[in-house]
Structure formats: C-alpha cells, structure tokens
Amino acid sequence: MSAKANGLGRWYVIAAPYLWLLIFFLIPFFIVFKLSLSDVATAIPPYTPTFSWSEGIGKFISQLDFENYTFIFGDPLYVNAYLSSVKIAAISTVLTLLVAYPMAYGMARAPKSWQPTLMMLVILPFWTSFLIRIYAWIAILKPEGFLTMFLMKLGIISEPLQIMNTTTAVYIGIVYSYLPFMILPLYASLEKINPALLEAAQDLGSRPWRAFWQITFPLSLPGVFAGCLLVFIPAVGEFVIPDLLGGSDTLMIGKTLWNEFFNNRDWPLASAVAVILLLVLTIPIVLFQRQQQIERESGR
Amino acid sequence: MGVVTARDPQASNASSQRAGPRTAAPQSGFAPWKNPSLSPIVRFEGITKRFDDFVAVNDVTLDIYEKEFFALLGPSGCGKSTLLRMLAGFERPTQGKTIVAGQDITDLPPYQRPVNMMFQSYALFPHMTVEGNIGFGLRQEGMPKNLIAERVDEAMGMLELRQFAKRKPNQLSGGQQQRVALARAIAKKPRIVLLDEPLGALDKKLRQQAQFELMRIQETTGTTFIIVTHDQEEAMTVASRIAVMEKGVLVQVATPGDIYENPKTRYIAGFIGDVNVFEGTVSAIGDGCIEISAKDGYQFKTRSSEPVSVGQQVWLALRPEKIRIAHEQPASAVNAIPGKVEDIGYLGSISHYHVRTAPGERITALRANAAHTVERPISWEDGVWLDWPVDAGVVLTG
C-alpha cells in the first residue's frame, strides 16, 4: 500500500467530520455576528439588509451598524440579565459541587465491586429526558406540592412553601440536572488517588480531616475544575430551568434571548445578545478546552 | 526427594556466595537479643489478624530491639506486610497486643504512633516538591518553619537530594524517588522506621547500591529499621536478624548466618540459598554423630544438634558449597556418592555442577574456579565423586 494513498485516505477520514462542523457549527457564528449588525424589519426573513448581488457588497456592508449593541448596553434590563445569569450559574455551580463532592468521594471509596453499579446509577438520570426531570420538580416545589405536604405532615411548617417560581427553585433545578456532570469528573480524579498516599500522610502524623485537605482535596482539583466548568458554562445560558421553575424576577439571559427571538421576533437583537453571551463565556470555554487537552494528553 | 532450589536461582546463587561467611559482618558484636537486661523496643504479643475466613497473621510473638535492622522475610502472601501494617497502625489486629517502648499502642491511630513508614510504591505526594514531601511530617507537628527547613535540609543532605529540592516527584528517576521516600520517613526522627519492600521497584544494580545506603542511614541515625522483603539476598545483606514467615506463622527468627547455616525447616533451607535435601530415617545414634539411611539406599554419617531417635524420619540438608567434587573416589571420605555431570553453570569465580546419581537424584555442588587448577577440569558427562564431612550437613526434622 503506497504512502500516497494512505495519506489520501487519511484526509477522507478527517474531512467528513471537519467539514460538517465547519458548516454547521463555526460558520453559523459568523452569520449570527453579521445579523447582530443588521436591523429588524417586518419581512421574511425579519431583518434588513439582506445581501443581494445586484446591489454589491459595499452597499450591504454600509448598512450594518452596532445599534443593537449600544441598545443592549444602554438598557439595564440586558446588563442585569447577564450579571444575574453569571451570578445564578456561579452559585448553582458551588451548590452542585457541595452536593456532588461527598457523593463522588463516597463512590470512589466504596467497595470496588460496587463502583460500576454506582456509576451506572449516576449516569442513568442523565439518559432520561432533561425536560421531564425539570417537570418532575414542579410537582414537588409548587405550593400544594409534595415537599409542602411532606413537611406539613411532619409538623415542620404550617404555611405552604413559596419556592416555586423563585430563584431558589432555579438553583434546585440546576443542581439537580447538572449533578452527574459534576460527579463524573470528580469521581474520576478521586478514584485515581493512590490510597497509600493517605496512609503515608497519616503515618507522618496527619489526622484524617487534615489529610483530606492536604492530600485528597488538592489532588482532586482537576476534577473540581472540570466539573465546575461543565456546570457553569451551560448554566449561564440555561433556558428551560428558569423558564419552568423561575419566577418573573428571575433574570437569565437564555430566557431573554428566547423572548427576543420567539416573542418579539427581533432576530438581530437576539443575535447581538448571543454574541455578547458568547464573549462572556469565551474565557471559561477556552479554559475548558485546555483542560480537556491536558486530560487527553496525560491519558495517553 | 532430591534438590530443593529457591524460586529465583540468579539471586540465590549470589546469596550463597556472600551469605556463607556472615560471621565477618559488621554487626557481629551487636546482639541485644542475647542480653536479658534489655527490653525490646517493639513487642508483638500473640498477634493474629483475620480477614473474613483468611488468617493472614497467626499468633505471632516477636521482640525487636533498639538499633536493630530487622527483616521480615517470606514469599508474597505470607503475612509479613500485614504484620508491618499493624505496627504502622493501618490494620488492627484481631487478637494480641503491639507494644512499642513499653507502651501498648494497639489502639492508637497511625498518626499518633512513633513510627514512620517507607511505602512500597513510595507514596510520594505528587502535588508537593521534594522539600514539601520531606517536610510533611514535621509540618504536622507545628514545628517552627526555620527548624523544619533545617531538618529537611539535613535529611536531603544525608541522601544527596539537595539539588532536587524544588522538583516534583514525577520529575525524578526511580532511584531518586526511592531516596525521597526514605528521607521523608526519617525526617521526623522516629524511633522506628518501617520499610515495606522498599527496593522492589529498582533494578538489580541499583538495588544493591540502595541496600548499602539503607545500612549506612540506619547506622548513622541509630534508628531501628524493620524491613519487609521477599528477597532473601536483600534480607541477608542488610539485616541484623531475620524473621522468616510462612502462611502467617513465624518459622524462625535468627541472624542471617544462623538461618543459612542452621535452617530450622526444609522450607527455610530451600527459601534461603540452594540446598540439596536427602530424605531418610535415623538408623543409629553414636557419639555426637548419627547415621541416616537415605530413601534411595545411601548411608550418611552426620553431626546433629537436633534430638532424634532411631527410626525417626529426618532430612539431611547440604549446601552446594559444602560438597566436594572430584574425578577420583576420595580415599577416606565418610560420605561419598558417585554420579555423572549433567550440567555446569559457569558463574565467573565459581561454577555449579549438577550431578545425576545412580538412583536418579540431582545434586548440586559448587566449586571455586581457581586460576591454576592442577586437576584436569571437570566437564559434561564426566563421572565424578561427591563427598562431604560429618559437619557439613544439617539434620532437619520438619
């Protein structure tokens, strides 16, 4: 088999997924950016200018402007939506970490024969519909829902809980639906730690709790880092959870974008919102990429 | 049965070269276990450890003295590591007591025990530098920083690690990692240092260097070292005393020389060095000597320290280097057998001769390769005579 044919075959393998992602993932971002410079119009498609060869590219470019961006930065509603999204995502990420860490730790220290089963049980909810899992929480959190009934029966509360349609419900929803994304990298990094390291620490005089902070936690940091990014980045742009569980005061940018697009039919403004959201997320996404790269290279 | 050879012939050859004249070892005058006025630094009292149905350590009672370099020797799974881990506090004995320097520490957690361990995998903290690893134990005590730095520097100096102070463990070679692990275990100046197969990951040449380094550190610090190993050569080289374990039971505790010269059982005789074993029964008991009728018809005369009775089943163990090999029948030998050379293992200064006797036994003899051999050299297929004096063999009853 000749080296040339080999090289050609190699390019066929690379080309198919590469081209697909270029066309359907990368190029659309440029279209979004272009559209964010356009103006809304009552037409199909609902924006102007549309490019036409007869008028030439110069005319087309001359009609583009940054009006949408100045509008977004001028309106505190949008700025607050960005800030509040980042805040809600950050708080949810920390809460998810607090719930996931003891679980991942328990799994990594569980008897070896149990570990595959526990893994399976963590992944299983991830395979069932996201929408359905959020829907399940409505029945629990609403004023006459299961949680209120349960706590009233126990005599802990006498008034129905007001959790549904608040930011608290959004936190619960994010923690619940993103928990597997946090547990898996945490478990992977905790499980890799040689138990002899903890024995060594104790042997050198470190009490178990200190040994945890001196050895286990620092060594699990790659998992903490990966898990936090896996939760934080999509949570910033989350739409379904704030829409179904959140209240009117829960500002999240994913919801704003959805409303601009579907309710106000302002495609250029929605595009500008998306471009800024992407810029906000650039740093965490690049961090995530680098982390994946390191993981891949060390795994080899 | 004829010849019992150790699992690793390469290693056992070397040990039989060296271990014979152990009487010249540096610790020859050091024998605290013979001094009844001394109390041991470590005392295991009837220690038993069960894992579910499996008895890992079975009723072990053992004293180890200050400044000893004590080896726990045995094949994998014999319970030696479990015994060490119970001393470190990672396992709790099912029965029995562990006493260190007069204090019962059976129920103390690992972090309150005056012992430090060097782990088989080294267990170096990957996120800390060499300095950080060595100073870890000292930091737990809340020692002032400048004092920690001093002690860390001392330990690094002792093991020639100063130039690696700022490196992380994964930037070190295997030998360097091993030295960091040792430095970390001695940095706290514990009364006892435990070494769990400390040199298992090193190649043969490096291992020999490291053995002498261990001995040097043990002597300069004057600490009690307890080493767990499956390598009998290593135990013979470093230890003042060796405890041989088999299936959770202590079989013999003695100096390396004693273990080699006077093994208590066939198992120990076979585990340490090469040995030829003849099975037989006692046919006569005379003045200090006994006569054995071997199973395959030979009559042997040998000294015996074991009390035996006529008709008892015994085994005669003979080290290859105690057997003389020659072309002619020896004129006045007490024990002599004819045979044919089947195989020769040339090892430089010495050669091993594997001789097949008429009843079909294989016996190994060893002879030094002197430069000017007057006799004609022994070759394959030669007919030879093997002989040995009455004090060459050891009579074993078990």
Added chain:
Amino acid sequence: MNKNFSWFNLTSITFGFAFLYIPILLLVIFSFNESKLVTVWAGWSTKWYSALLENQALKDAAWVTIRVGLVSATVSTVLGTLAAITLVRMGRFPGRTLFSGMIFAPLVMPEVIIGLSLLLLFVAMGFDRGFWTITMAHITFTMCYAAVVVQARLQDFDKSVEEAAMDLGATPINTFFQVTLPIIAPSVISAWLLSFTLSLDDLVISSFATGPGATTLPMKIYSQVRLGVTPEINAISTILIGIVTIGLLLAAYVTKRQTERSERERRKAFGAAG
C-alpha cells in the same frame, strides 16, 4: 481497598441517590393516579395512558421525534467515530486545534446559542425548515458526544494491534473494519444510544431549527407543561423513562453476557492449554 462502606460514605451516597431518584419515582407513581390532581393519591388507574392513545397530535409528534432520532443518531455516530479517530489516531495536521475545539465546545455551549446560530444558517441557505433541519441540527451537537464516547475507548486500546494487522498486509480500511471496529464496537453502540436519547430529549435546539409542520415530542410536552402539571404528561414521561430504562438495561445485559462469554471462552482456552 475497603471491603465495606464507611458510615460517612454510605450516608452521602444514600442521600445523593435519594435526591436523584425521588423526583423521578414520584412522577412515575403519580402517572397511575386516578385523580386529576397530581399530588393527591386517589387509587390506581391507567386511564391517562389510554387518553394518550387518543391524542393524535401527540402521536404525530412522537413519530417525528423517533424518525429524527433514528436518522440523526446514525449519521452522528458515523461522523463522531470518524472524529474520534481523527483526534486519537491522526497525529498532528493543520487545523487540529480548531477541530478539537469544535468537538468540545458544543458539549458546554448554551443550547440557545447553538439553536439560534443553526436557524440563521438554515435561513441564509434558504432551506425549508422542518424534519430535515431538525435532523441536521441534532447531528451537529450529538456527534460531539458520540466523538467523546468513542475517543475514550480508542485511547484505551493498544495501537500495536492495528499495526500488527497492517504488518500482516491488511489495508487501513480492512484494518479498520476487521480489527478496530470490532474492538471499539461497544463504545460505538453506546455512542449511538447516547445520540438517540439526546435527540429524543432536545427541546431548545429543535424549537429554533423547526418550521411549521414539524413538532417534536419535547416541544409538545413543553407547551403543555407551561400550562401546569397534568397526569397525562406524567404518563407520557413515564413511557419515555420506561423506554430509556429498558434500553439501557438491555444494553447492560448484552454487554454483561458478552464479557461473561469471552471470559468463559478464555478460561476454556487456558484450561485446554494447561
């Protein structure tokens, strides 16, 4: 390591799994509730399930969803496997960093951005929006998950097996189909299953990519959920959960049988040799 759970570990695992599973269990149980009130138990009934069967719009949506899932999962598994091979086996090539970026970014990218950008692409290209645009959108984001799943397996396996095949005269294509693919097959199957469930599940991206006439099940459920909790939605959710659970259990059973069989064969081979 430890042979038993420690007290702390057992507690944290128990609470964690209770948190993960109680909401789903409640939903399933109350799909069999006689009463229209979803939180008050009034006896067993399957009437909400029979009500579903008469809902033609829902059945249409389910059919669209399944078709989209089948097509997109199959294409995305092929593309994802090629992408995984590219990442693991192709070494360095121009644009490699961009390529791995495009594989990993969609895993975390907010769905609203992916959905919006794909819609604008379809509009710019003048596509009729509907079944095919949803399918293409699903291929795009599920192929990245498929690539990650297959890549993990490819990284584990010994490259010298492939080199041995080529050394014995197999062409790269033959090597792939006769050696590589059989070895990574379990991961390719799980990549397909994952792509299929992700496609079944998707709401946001489908909402952007669709046009008149193509409504998927999640879109249908979403529009009803906004109006409140009803036993009918509990019932359809239970059916979806049931399908996924049965599928996963089947997959687990098949892999277990397979490993058991190969284990048995291995033992037999060793027994014959010894």
